[in-house]
Amino acid sequence: MTAFTPKDPDYEARVRASFARQPMMETLSATLEEVAPGTTTIVSTIPPGTLQQQGQTHAGLAFSIGDTAAGYAASSLLPKGFEIVTSEIKIHLLAPGRGDRLVAIGRVIRPGRRLTIVEADVHAESGDTRTLIAKLMGTMVPVPLTES
Template identity: 60%
Template sequence: MNDLENRIRTSFDSQSMMHTLGAQLASIEPGRITIAAPILPSSLQQHGAGHAGLAFSIGDSAAGYAALTLMPEGAEVMTVEMKINLMSPATGERLVAEGRVIRPGRRIMVVAADVWAEIGENRKHVAMLQGTMIPV
């Protein structure tokens, strides 16, 4: 495991929310992070689809960790603001959030994430997020 991957995994592992959701880091690259989480019975809304909170949580973390990959050693990351567009019910076995940095900056970073619902080999685009991260 390289220094970047170790740094991201150490930070991610300290998030109790990600543990509660069953989320895991699926891939780590500079400026890009993928997080996957099962759609658990405890993560459903009243119609039986994955709750928007699940999509937001993993999308926000994927975008935030994408930003952290481009921040200096010793920095941590926090969300300044985040917008979500929910496009389709999150039905399936799991959600996959693909976060990326749109514009890196020293003081703030503009980020985005796409969230996909997966069942078997099929994927459905269920949400898009865009926001701003800041190093702390």
């Protein structure tokens, strides 16, 4: 894995504060577990409202936490005063989302000044069993932070 150097020494606090401002993640019972330069981990306890008709986790939950994990991985490398937005992201669904929780691990593949290439793996966990259920790959774009 490539080691990245963040441009903001307070990157972790900035990423955690941004995550805390996302009501969507709260709705999905998602928490930001780990933050390091170029990688983040987000965990969801799979709320009942995120199940599909067959009783499995809806792909929308895997997509949302995977996209967010990849985005914050990219954000961890930005200078102060910038945030990240998704330009495009693709998901490959590999297995049913069955388990007690979903774990999304986002990583930067290649950072750039205008575009950052990212990926995320989403696993379903049940006890000691961990199954890769989705793989995401996409492009993130840095944008100046606007005060609202």
